[in-house]
Amino acid sequence: MTVSLSRRAALAGAAALPFAGAAAPVLAGGHGGRAEAPIAHSFKLGEMPVTTLLDTSVAREGQKAMFGVAASDEEFSQVSAENFISSDTLQFYFTPTLVDTGAELVLFDTGLGMGGIAKALTAAGVTPDQISVVVITHMHPDHIGGLMTDGAPTFPNARYVTAAAEYNFWSKMEPGNRVGDLVASNVTPLAEKTTFIDDGGSVASGITAVASFGHTPGHMCYMLESGGRQLLLTADLANHYVYSFARPDWAFSFDADAEAASASRRKVLGMLAADKVPMIGYHMPFPAAGFVEPRGEGFRYVPVSYQLMG
Template structure:
């Protein structure tokens, strides 16, 4: 499955997503921002308060095997050198996001399940029992690991939202499938508190689901819009801030449907670049927020600096 995006009908049909003409924002942290630490950073998107939460970070060898499917060794090394990073090692970041709508605290993904999400929330002045909604962009282990702690729900008072396609796929796996087993342990016990969302539907006012399948069968990104400002939570649309942008067609080991993931990457990044909409990517270098510009036949991720830190 692929998604088709255009500049004017970005992220879905105009009828389903009436934000296509919203102004590109110049974002700044407001006076009510609570987090400005090495593991929690708060921004404003209109009346929405967005806090990115660093759940953890680690290096991993074999970068080309992970991010450079279809690339020659020479091309992969060239792109790496041009961007001042090694070609053999990748630094992974894991960054859930918290959105305060004014009436609800909405958490997007739950991290690895090693305590990082609780620490980052604490830096943001939030306890797990204050979370009202947990949205799962997809069900890879680094996104659902923090659903439970010592066998109990980490976010005891939350309701849960995810894609029906995603849940149905993983819950149908036979025992012995690593992800399916984790879903059975972490997600299925909370199914009675879960609602399912489709492309163009809203989690809450100003938070709209956008199907971006390929990474997983139901992988979903989320568009935020408030007072004419926009931001896209891109989840695992692009897993690395250099290689997946410079060459969206390079296959990523973690993408289940490589062709669909490539199409989603190119279409969404193209919209972000054309409309100058900022993004937060789950695996981008912390604080995981930035902009996208076109570069040659690919793109470049431009990390935030002072313009969103105010």
């Protein structure tokens, strides 16, 4: 699949990222006087421990402009009501994932860089210097913000992996582009320690890249395999557990190439539903793991309960 992404579209999308100007984030572990919520949740995929890490959670308004700009107000409200959610406000979750291959600790994405990833790793009993590999699914700020801390690599002993197409695009941005500038400060200094891969590339034993271009030029999902079982890390393939599934063809306003992103959603979600493979989505409600089933002309996200406990 190819992506026809113009630099103008990339500039516009990067300037309006839904998380760039989010007000009053709810940092994991401190929820406005309420009891602390879990910020690390472990599953078992065959012999491979998998831990989701809640970097932060943010409330936002105006989701119709993000997820249903082409829909009528009535249709958008109907989809919301059918799924027992408000059509006026939503909650975003930001969930990196830690995978233990037995030989290496592999971290997928690093959060916004507000300290949440360090807290979540601590809750999981891991320190940043223990991370062996950092995989960047794509280079939006909420995925690369935690790569650096005070100008130094947050994960000093790690090697890095990302898609060649993703880095090649963002690293060529002129100064003044928000994503390009963050790539220059957080990703480019690590380039000598980075492996740039393509579709089907191997990160480590049992971890394979799956191209899902559209949200960004080199957006990748990653298939985990262990003990005859599979789980797909879908990153930002789907950005909301209702709208992206129920109406996969609705353009998400922050997808760089809406047509390619919708095609990727349909293809990957269709595969997950047909093969009954579980997924972990970066913006799904924590702990961010679930299954996909067909529903009407789209799909339904079914959160896991105890299916991945052992």
